[in-house]
Amino acid sequence: xxxxxxxxxxxxxxxxxxxxxxxxxxxxxxxxxxxxxxxxxxxxxxxxxxxxxxxxxxxxxxxxxxxxxxxxxxxxxxxxxxxxxxxxxxxxxxxxxxxxxxxxxxxxxxxxxxxxxx
Amino acid sequence: xxxxxxxxxxxxxxxxxxxxxxxxxxxxxxxxxxxxxxxxxxxxxxxxxxxxxxxxxxxxxxxxxxxxxxxxxxxxxxxxxxxxxxxxxxxxxxxxxxxxxxxxx
Numbered sequence: 001x002x003x004x005x006x007x008x009x010x011x012x013x014x015x016x017x018x019x020x021x022x023x024x025x026x027x028x029x030x031x032x033x034x035x036x037x038x039x040x041x042x043x044x045x046x047x048x049x050x051x052x053x054x055x056x057x058x059x060x061x062x063x064x065x066x067x068x069x070x071x072x073x074x075x076x077x078x079x080x081x082x083x084x085x086x087x088x089x090x091x092x093x094x095x096x097x098x099x100x101x102x103x104x105x106x107x108x109x110x111x112x113x114x115x116x117x118x
Numbered sequence: 119x120x121x122x123x124x125x126x127x128x129x130x131x132x133x134x135x136x137x138x139x140x141x142x143x144x145x146x147x148x149x150x151x152x153x154x155x156x157x158x159x160x161x162x163x164x165x166x167x168x169x170x171x172x173x174x175x176x177x178x179x180x181x182x183x184x185x186x187x188x189x190x191x192x193x194x195x196x197x198x199x200x201x202x203x204x205x206x207x208x209x210x211x212x213x214x215x216x217x218x219x220x221x222x223x
Contacts, residue, residue, distance in 0.1 A: 037162075045154070045162065045205055047214040061213045062119075095161055103168055104209025105152040109161040 002026040004096045004110035011116045012086050020113045022079045022096030029077040030054040033099035036081050038092040050099045086117045120208050124217035137193040139220045141206035150210035151189045157202045
């Protein structure tokens with residue numbers, strides 16, 4: 001069974017940096033895309049980015065590209081989402097997801113990491 | 119970007135009702151359409167992919183249909199645990215985009 005364990009809630013000030021994580025188990029980490037979906041307060045779902053751990057190929061939502069960085073550490077089956085300079089508009093819940101190709105659906109979701117920038 | 123428009127944005131229903139939610143894509147997405155259910159305070163749950171294929175373990179009262187630009191999610195007989203927000207998602211082209219959601223209350 002796939003399990004996604006995300007890091008805990010974070011509170012930061014604008015301009016600060018942040019790194020949130022998602023450790024996965026129950027499947028071969030390097031053989032599936034993993035990524036992030038965000039949900040701003042009271043809003044819908046928005047795809048952020050995905051990465052293929054096998055070769056570190058990355059895809060970003062153009063609306064967020066340059067503002068976040070997705071990465072992985074294959075030695076510990078963990079994906080990361082990083083900010084170098086947070087903005088108030090980054091306040092959201094960030095869900096770690098497994099992205100299945102070729103259909104493209106997200107069939108496993110982590111519990112979410114709440115990020116508050118204030 | 120491909121825009122996904124869901125309607126209605128919310129609906130009121132009772133246990134046992136038949137519920138239909140529609141999702142329209144701004145361009146042809148073939149059947150690259152998925153549905154998710156999100157309960158309050160929880161992560162979304164994957165329900166249907168390829169417009170009509172139920173994920174393992176999803177009750178058969180859920181069904182999906184459509185192709186091209188128009189899609190529907192139907193719950194044949196609403197159960198108490200089905201009160202939630204439902205999202206459609208297209209995966210034919212990046213960026214992957216979701217509909218705005220339909221709250222069933």
